[in-house]
Amino acid sequence: MKLPGFESRPSQNAMVEAIESAMRADRILMVEAGTGTGKSLAYLTPAILHVAAEGQRTVVATHTLALQEQLWAKDLPWAMGDSPMSSAVLKGRGRYLCLLKLDEQKQDVTILNSPRPERYGLAQIITFGFWSVNGDIDEFNPRTDVVRRLWQNVVAERNACAGSRCAFAEPCFLRQSKRLAEASHIVVVNHALLATHLKQGGVLPAFTHLIIDEAHHFAEVMERTLGMELDIFNFVREFEEMDQGRQGLFQRLPQHADTLSGIDAVRRNMRVVTELLWQLNHELILQFPSTAETRSSMRVTSELWDRWQGETLGKILSHICQTLDEVVHQAHDVLAQAEAIWGDVVHEEVSWLRYGKWLTDIFELAQQLEEWGHPNQDWVSWWEVSRQTPQLTLRLKRAPLDVGNFLHSHLWDGLPSGVVTSATLSIRGNFEYYQNRLGIPKTRLETLSLPTPFDVPHMAQLLVPNDMPEVTQPAYASAVSDFTVAAASALGGRTLVLFTSYRMMHEVNRDIRGPLLDRNIQLLAQGIDGTGPRLVEQFRGHPSAVLMGTASLWEGVDIPGAQLSLVIIVRLPFANPMDPMEEAIRERLGRFAFNQHTLPQALLRFKQGFGRLLRTTTDKGAVVVLDPRILPNRTQYGRRFVATLPDPPMVSAPWPTIIQMIRQMSEST
Numbered sequence: 001m002k003l004p005g006f007e008s009r010p011s012q013n014a015m016v017e018a019i020e021s022a023m024r025a026d027r028i029l030m031v032e033a034g035t036g037t038g039k040s041l042a043y044l045t046p047a048i049l050h051v052a053a054e055g056q057r058t059v060v061a062t063h064t065l066a067l068q069e070q071l072w073a074k075d076l077p078w079a080m081g082d083s084p085m086s087s088a089v090l091k092g093r094g095r096y097l098c099l100l101k102l103d104e105q106k107q108d109v110t111i112l113n114s115p116r117p118e119r120y121g122l123a124q125i126i127t128f129g130f131w132s133v134n135g136d137i138d139e140f141n142p143r144t145d146v147v148r149r150l151w152q153n154v155v156a157e158r159n160a161c162a163g164s165r166c167a168f169a170e171p172c173f174l175r176q177s178k179r180l181a182e183a184s185h186i187v188v189v190n191h192a193l194l195a196t197h198l199k200q201g202g203v204l205p206a207f208t209h210l211i212i213d214e215a216h217h218f219a220e221v222m223e224r225t226l227g228m229e230l231d232i233f234n235f236v237r238e239f240e241e242m243d244q245g246r247q248g249l250f251q252r253l254p255q256h257a258d259t260l261s262g263i264d265a266v267r268r269n270m271r272v273v274t275e276l277l278w279q280l281n282h283e284l285i286l287q288f289p290s291t292a293e294t295r296s297s298m299r300v301t302s303e304l305w306d307r308w309q310g311e312t313l314g315k316i317l318s319h320i321c322q323t324l325d326e327v328v329h330q331a332h333d334v335l336a337q338a339e340a341i342w343g344d345v346v347h348e349e350v351s352w353l354r355y356g357k358w359l360t361d362i363f364e365l366a367q368q369l370e371e372w373g374h375p376n377q378d379w380v381s382w383w384e385v386s387r388q389t390p391q392l393t394l395r396l397k398r399a400p401l402d403v404g405n406f407l408h409s410h411l412w413d414g415l416p417s418g419v420v421t422s423a424t425l426s427i428r429g430n431f432e433y434y435q436n437r438l439g440i441p442k443t444r445l446e447t448l449s450l451p452t453p454f455d456v457p458h459m460a461q462l463l464v465p466n467d468m469p470e471v472t473q474p475a476y477a478s479a480v481s482d483f484t485v486a487a488a489s490a491l492g493g494r495t496l497v498l499f500t501s502y503r504m505m506h507e508v509n510r511d512i513r514g515p516l517l518d519r520n521i522q523l524l525a526q527g528i529d530g531t532g533p534r535l536v537e538q539f540r541g542h543p544s545a546v547l548m549g550t551a552s553l554w555e556g557v558d559i560p561g562a563q564l565s566l567v568i569i570v571r572l573p574f575a576n577p578m579d580p581m582e583e584a585i586r587e588r589l590g591r592f593a594f595n596q597h598t599l600p601q602a603l604l605r606f607k608q609g610f611g612r613l614l615r616t617t618t619d620k621g622a623v624v625v626l627d628p629r630i631l632p633n634r635t636q637y638g639r640r641f642v643a644t645l646p647d648p649p650m651v652s653a654p655w656p657t658i659i660q661m662i663r664q665m666s667e668s669t
């Protein structure tokens with residue numbers, strides 16, 4: 001099968017054929033295809049031809065906005081050519097401007113007395129609402145915090161939408177986008193929207209085929225969507241704004257004698273809840289040992305929960321749940337009274353819509369808090385303290401231990417065909433880890449692992465110093481610092497250093513910043529010098545810099561050319577064993593945990609880290625692994641890490657020799 005102008009590449013052709021056949025045979029295909037395969041065109045082409053022949057709809061879900069934009073702006077128009085097929089992008093509600101809320105803001109005369117930045121910010125949003133075609137925040141791109149905050153007041157929200165009763169139902173951006181998606185053959189969405197659709201239904205138009213790109217993220221997105229996260233500080237601040245703020249919700253509700261006393265009771269009880277939440281916050285923070293890590297988490301185990309009963313923590317939590325229950329009942333009564341007084345206006349007027357949304361949120365919160373305190377074998381509850389922001393932030397979290405069963409029944413069972421693809425899905429052609437996590441039924445599964453289009457043995461080396469201390473020894477961090485300074489000096493920067501722990505990154509940052517500066521090399525450390533994406537952009541444009549980071553940089557760096565010539569992997573990327581989800585998974589899998597979960601997860605992460613080096617066919621460089629556990633004479637699993645890579649030549653030698661090799665590499669590039 002060929003489209004005009006479609007340049008043939010063997011891997012791409014193999015992928016097109018496999019997808020075509022999976023769509024015809026109602027199969028679910030997992031395809032691993034690395035950078036340079038032309039993956040997106042390889043799935044769009046058969047999808048377009050298939051829906052053209054069958055008149056059905058395909059949904060394409062991506063994780064990142066960058067890929068979504070690439071599909072929409074470049075790949076889809078190219079693949080569709082002059083065909084009569086139609087396509088649309090559908091985003092989450094919160095990305096769209098709500099015209100009803102914007103109208104309410106326009107009518108609000110109090111805005112005239114607000115500070116200049118707020119007045120200007122609102123003027124920008126009003127102007128945007130006038131000229132915008134899609135009403136989408138990505139089109140608007142708010143630049144200041146004030147505008148971003150104002151935007152939150154005018155976004156479309158579930159449970160705060162008048163729907164077909166809305167005075168702006170016809171020009172409504174969200175409804176227009178949905179109508180367009182319903183009339184389209186190809187609909188591009190993100191993972192979060194697909195996950196929301198699977199959780200609550202009715203978000204996406206019906207579809208027959210599904211393509212999930214960047215699929216290694218999807219299980220985590222599904223976990224987050226099904227789970228809960230409560231940021232106590234934000235929750236209390238938002239309520240105080242509603243309660244006391246000049247434009248707060250409770251100030252804006254229409255006044256009526258029959259509803260006023262009910263509203264006052266709701267507000268009084270909510271103030272009790274916020275006070276109790278502060279107490280809970282305080283008690284939970286006290287449970288943490290003080291540690292240098294910027295983030296710490298603790299799991300609510302059944303034993304812990306039993307111990308809390310009769311203690312302050314247990315009492316506070318049950319008091320919060322009881323009071324929230326009362327609030328829900330009182331708030332419902334107020335809404336019923338308002339309906340009796342004002343009739344349908346309650347479903348069309350912004351203040352009451354906001355009130356209804358708030359009530360739904362409180363109802364969900366009451367349920368979730370109740371469940372948070374009662375962990376079971378399928379759900380994990382924990383709390384997390386983050387020290388990165390000016391104040392300590394405490395979040396209560398809850399997530400399902402496994403979304404495989406959910407996806408099996410809510411997605412794959414009813415879906416004629418699916419494609420699950422990513423650059424990292426298998427360990428040497430074995431897809432079992434992600435197949436299980438994504439719940440893909442074995443009976444319908446096809447797999448395809450495409451070889452990398454890069455000539456890795458001639459483009460990359462794997463270098464392992466064989467005289468590093470063990471990772472558990474105190475001397476390890478300073479050895480990492482010394483090696484990084486020596487390697488980056490030999491190359492004049494151009495180095496990415498990947499960590500698995502903030503604590504070690506901070507230690508190394510402290511040690512190497514000065515010595516690198518002395519050599520005119522700039523250090524860009526994630527979370528210290530800026531956020532990951534911002535630092536990646538700085539690194540891209542800097543002739544001699546070292547970029548250091550943790551989690552997101554293992555896969556969020558795409559820098560072709562000599563600008564990135566060396567990747568240093570500080571430790572093999574095993575997940576933090578203290579992480580609540582990891583702990584619960586280990587307990588569930590028992591003696592199989594290491595081979596079925598811990599090791600495959602680390603191998604796939606390692607492969608992603610290695611993949612940062614080669615982005616185009618002309619790239620060259622080296623990946624250094626400092627962790628001695630990769631050496632076959634140190635651990636049994638070390639060789640599995642090496643084997644998961646696409647055969648780069650490996651050299652293990654004392655670190656002065658490795659530095660010498662890096663220097664030679666620098667001279668030849």
Ligand code: SF4
Nearest residue numbers: 098099161162166172
């Ligand atoms: S239909 Fe809903 S989202 Fe659209 S303008 Fe009306 S209230 Fe806002």
